[in-house]
Amino acid sequence: xxxxxxxxxxxxxxxxxxxxxxxxxxxxxxxxxxxxxxxxxxxxxxxxxxxxxxxxxxxxxxxxxxxxxxxxxxxxxxxxxxxxxxxxxxxxxxxxxxxxxxxxxxxxxxxxxxxxxxxxxxxxxxxxxxxxxxxxxxxxxxxxxxxxxxxxxxxxxxx
Amino acid sequence: xxxxxxxxxxxxxxxxxxxxxxxxxxxxxxxxxxxxxxxxxxxxxxxxxxxxxxxxxxxxxxxxxxxxxxxxxxxxxxxxxxxxxxxxxxxxxxxxxxxxxxxxxxxxxxxxxxxxxxxxxxxxxxxxxxxxxxxxxxxxxxxxxxxxxxxxxxxxxxxxxxxxxxxxxxxxxxxxxxxxxxxxxxxxxxxxxxxxxxxxxxxxxxxxxxxxxxxxxxxxxxxxxxxxxxxxxxxxxxxxxxxxxxxxxxxxxxxxxxxxxxxxxxxxxxxxxxxxxxxxxxxxxxxxxxxxxxxxxxxxxxxxxxxxxxxxxxxxxxxxxxxxxxxxxxxxxxxxxxxxxxxxxxxxxxxxxxxxxxxxxxxxxxxxxxxxxxxxxxxxxxxxxxxxxxxxxxxxxxxxxxxxxxxxxxxxxxxxxxxxxxxxxxxxxxxxxxxxxxxxxxxxxxxxxxxxxxxxxxxxxxxxxxxxxxxxxxxxxxxxxxxxxxxxxxxxxxxxxxxxxxxxxxxxxxxxxxxxxxxxxxxxxxxxxxxxxxxxxxxxxxxxxxxxxxxxxxxxxxxxxxxxxxxxxxxxxxxxxxxxxxxxxxxxxxxxxxxxxxxxxxxxxxxxxxxxxxxxxxxxxxxxxxxxxxxxxxxxxxxxxxxxxxxxxxxxxxxxxxxxxxxxxxxxxxxxxxxxxxxxxxxxxxxxxxxxxxxxxxxxxxxxxxxxxxxxxxxx
Numbered sequence: 001x002x003x004x005x006x007x008x009x010x011x012x013x014x015x016x017x018x019x020x021x022x023x024x025x026x027x028x029x030x031x032x033x034x035x036x037x038x039x040x041x042x043x044x045x046x047x048x049x050x051x052x053x054x055x056x057x058x059x060x061x062x063x064x065x066x067x068x069x070x071x072x073x074x075x076x077x078x079x080x081x082x083x084x085x086x087x088x089x090x091x092x093x094x095x096x097x098x099x100x101x102x103x104x105x106x107x108x109x110x111x112x113x114x115x116x117x118x119x120x121x122x123x124x125x126x127x128x129x130x131x132x133x134x135x136x137x138x139x140x141x142x143x144x145x146x147x148x149x150x151x152x153x154x155x156x157x158x159x
Numbered sequence: 160x161x162x163x164x165x166x167x168x169x170x171x172x173x174x175x176x177x178x179x180x181x182x183x184x185x186x187x188x189x190x191x192x193x194x195x196x197x198x199x200x201x202x203x204x205x206x207x208x209x210x211x212x213x214x215x216x217x218x219x220x221x222x223x224x225x226x227x228x229x230x231x232x233x234x235x236x237x238x239x240x241x242x243x244x245x246x247x248x249x250x251x252x253x254x255x256x257x258x259x260x261x262x263x264x265x266x267x268x269x270x271x272x273x274x275x276x277x278x279x280x281x282x283x284x285x286x287x288x289x290x291x292x293x294x295x296x297x298x299x300x301x302x303x304x305x306x307x308x309x310x311x312x313x314x315x316x317x318x319x320x321x322x323x324x325x326x327x328x329x330x331x332x333x334x335x336x337x338x339x340x341x342x343x344x345x346x347x348x349x350x351x352x353x354x355x356x357x358x359x360x361x362x363x364x365x366x367x368x369x370x371x372x373x374x375x376x377x378x379x380x381x382x383x384x385x386x387x388x389x390x391x392x393x394x395x396x397x398x399x400x401x402x403x404x405x406x407x408x409x410x411x412x413x414x415x416x417x418x419x420x421x422x423x424x425x426x427x428x429x430x431x432x433x434x435x436x437x438x439x440x441x442x443x444x445x446x447x448x449x450x451x452x453x454x455x456x457x458x459x460x461x462x463x464x465x466x467x468x469x470x471x472x473x474x475x476x477x478x479x480x481x482x483x484x485x486x487x488x489x490x491x492x493x494x495x496x497x498x499x500x501x502x503x504x505x506x507x508x509x510x511x512x513x514x515x516x517x518x519x520x521x522x523x524x525x526x527x528x529x530x531x532x533x534x535x536x537x538x539x540x541x542x543x544x545x546x547x548x549x550x551x552x553x554x555x556x557x558x559x560x561x562x563x564x565x566x567x568x569x570x571x572x573x574x575x576x577x578x579x580x581x582x583x584x585x586x587x588x589x590x591x592x593x594x595x596x597x598x599x600x601x602x603x604x605x606x607x608x609x610x611x612x613x614x615x616x617x618x619x620x621x622x623x624x625x626x627x628x629x630x631x632x633x634x635x636x637x638x639x640x641x642x643x644x645x646x647x648x649x650x651x652x653x654x655x656x657x658x659x660x661x662x663x664x665x666x667x668x669x670x671x672x673x674x675x676x677x678x679x680x681x682x683x684x685x686x687x688x689x690x691x692x693x694x695x696x697x698x699x700x701x702x703x704x705x706x707x708x709x710x711x712x713x714x715x716x717x718x719x720x721x722x723x724x725x726x727x728x729x730x731x732x733x734x735x736x737x738x739x740x741x742x743x744x745x746x747x748x749x750x751x752x753x754x755x756x757x758x759x760x761x762x763x764x765x766x767x768x769x770x771x772x773x774x775x776x777x778x779x780x781x782x783x784x785x786x787x788x789x790x791x792x793x794x795x796x797x798x799x800x801x802x803x804x805x806x807x808x809x810x811x812x813x814x815x816x817x818x819x820x821x822x823x824x825x826x827x828x829x830x831x832x833x834x835x836x837x838x839x840x841x842x843x844x845x846x847x848x849x850x851x852x853x854x855x856x857x858x859x860x861x862x863x864x865x866x867x868x869x870x871x872x873x874x875x
Binding site: 053054055056057059060063064 | 312313314315316317318319326327328
């Protein structure tokens with residue numbers, strides 16, 4: 001399979017950068033995921049082939065890192081931290097609210113394909129707990145109200 | 160205490176007799192530091208350190224036997240046992256499990272873990288490998304031996320934390336070389352063997368170390384026997400030339416022994432059909448015909464085995480030459496050993512100094528591999544070549560007409576057209592110039608690289624034979640240092656069959672039959688007059704048998720009619736084998752023979768290393784080849800002297816060039832190099848007959864057809 005011209009060019013640079021070809025694995029997986037939306041079996045096989053790795057070796061890496069996804073996510077992937085600092089600042093009711101508001105369980109996608117939900121470990125934003133990450137954007141000191149408003153705003157952005 | 164710089168603490172301690180326990184540490188594999196069993200106290204270090212990753216240093220003070228260390232070991236074991244099912248009574252590993260042993264020695268007698276253990280169901284990954292996830296302690300040994308040792312990378316760790324598992328490469332299945340290394344290296348019962356699982360407890364088995372009966376590498380396999388059945392093969396004590404290595408054949412392809420089609424009683428042709436007979440009837444039938452033919456002065460033809468031991472090969476040629484008065488004797492030649500020994504001797508070097516052993520491949524600075532595909536045909540030698548590159552920075556040069564897996568380890572690879580090995584050798588030896596077309600530039604570069612090496616070890620397949628070997632040695636002599644050689648032949652005693660003189664032109668030890676001086680020596684020993692001229696080669700014998708020029712053809716442990724056609728009924732055909740092969744089906748008398756695993760004796764691997772084979776099983780019906788040859792001779796009225804394996808071996812030691820080896824090493828189960836002193840006069844007829852069967856990892860000539868496990872893996 002082929003990726004976009006821009007991503008192919010980026011992969012070229014990765015492959016030239018590392019003395020060991022396989023070192024390019026994680027960045028390639030991340031960028032491929034951003035472009036395709038998830039690491040489909042097809043993507044995994046393609047990247048394994050390019051790096052002379054077996055599929056199970058690639059899966060080994062993917063299954064270690066929770067930010068590498070082996071199933072599709074929504075357009076907006078909402079990640080709610082429930083680790084200690086956030087938990088002390090009411091992250092659990094926040095997470096419950098996200099489930100109710102979106103009507104899905106963690107790992108599921110809303111019917112319109114817009115949202116998916118994930119409970120995550122520390123996002124490194126303890127000073128502003130509770131923290132939520134939507135795709136690559138951080139949202140600090142979240143409350144159920146702020147989260148609800150965020151979801152509504154994102155829904156309206158729909159083209 | 161002192162240790163060389165760079166020595167790991169765990170190794171230094173072991174050498175000093177101090178055991179530091181470890182699961183994940185495995186000599187020869189990359190360091191993992193995953194199991195945390197080897198934690199020790201090092202003075203001035205703030206916390207416990209892993210002895211498997213810390214090298215020794217000057218003035219270092221290490222404590223391995225303190226309450227803190229004991230606590231750490233106890234805690235690690237308690238942690239490993241949280242999810243480990245304590246199903247030792249039904250676990251194959253029970254009794255030889257490293258986790259059991261560690262808990263016994265270092266563990267606590269209680270557990271604080273009261274929660275539910277995480278369970279996953281067992282999985283069948285292939286006919287030979289089964290996986291029981293909950294037993295796994297995540298030492299990564301299997302993953303590393305598959306990646307690093309085998310260069311297969313069929314296993315990987317998937318998931319993380321408490322959900323971590325080992326995963327196979329082909330969606331729940333293993334697509335790999337099926338070597339089973341992962342099973343033997345597993346310290347617990349997470350990976351178990353398809354043939355052995357749930358069969359027996361290790362303490363009720365009888366262990367018989369012998370040599371694998373398949374390829375020419377001569378790996379030691381220790382057969383585990385119970386109730387006269389072999390249940391598994393392995394080399395757990397790492398005592399053979401193969402260390403921990405065995406391929407699928409050494410580990411699993413013993414099952415032909417118990418194949419339902421195994422011949423158990425003699426068959427004699429009556430009214431066109433082979434019907435069961437007693438041994439007495441069958442032997443009488445053979446002897447009566449042999450006597451009659453001898454009296455008539457008819458010619459005999461004899462075809463010997465690549466599998467049976469040296470004693471069988473030696474006695475068979477003695478029977479042929481001294482008893483049946485013929486040099487019509489041959490075998491399926493899979494490497495031109497005679498030509499190699501002759502070429503070395505004729506070039507003025509002592510063959511014994513230039514014939515390399517299998518373990519020399521582990522230390523050679525540079526190896527040149529021409530032809531063959533050792534990954535498939537010589538798995539141990541391939542393992543040694545890989546290991547040499549990986550651990551000793553050895554350089555590997557590969558010449559082949561096709562892509563082979565060992566190119567992945569190669570410093571340089573040269574692809575040539577099939578059949579051009581001879582031209583390449585002349586070029587390498589400098590006898591032709593490249594002629595400068597750009598296509599030959601790779602040849603130039605390759606030659607330059609080889610010329611920069613010294614002490615090259617050349618390994619070659621049947622692509623090089625006859626005169627080609629003389630050209631190869633000529634090239635080797637242009638290089639610096641001591642160039643050494645390994646000729647690759649197919650089966651466990653291909654080399655021995657050749658050394659013992661299963662050749663129409665050679666007495667044992669490559670002495671030409673025309674050489675009256677050598678002949679006189681054997682004549683004095685055997686008290687006969689030997690035929691003075693070379694006999695018929697294998698294909699010539701079959702042709703002669705077909706048109707009635709041979710009175711009888713006697714085939715011992717070979718299946719020539721798989722490849723050649725014989726006009727049935729044209730001469731008396733006696734076949735001695737384990738199965739009703741293509742050849743046996745045409746026989747007049749079929750004699751059921753014991754397998755290599757059912758007899759004592761010796762075999763010589765393709766590198767010329769002599770090793771003992773031991774009887775693991777008794778036979779009920781079949782008899783040892785040696786015994787059958789002796790009985791036929793006796794019934795025919797021919798005296799061969801004592802025909803016990805030890806007596807015959809004594810004669811081999813006395814009479815065969817290179818076989819006068821020290822007995823101590825051999826008796827102790829070591830591989831002893833044979834050392835042919837000369838061989839310049841060797842008879843070199845018919846190199847065209849030299850051809851490899853080109854077996855794969857999952858085939859083994861005729862024998863391989865009768866291994867259900869190999870068949871299952873081929874279909875997997």
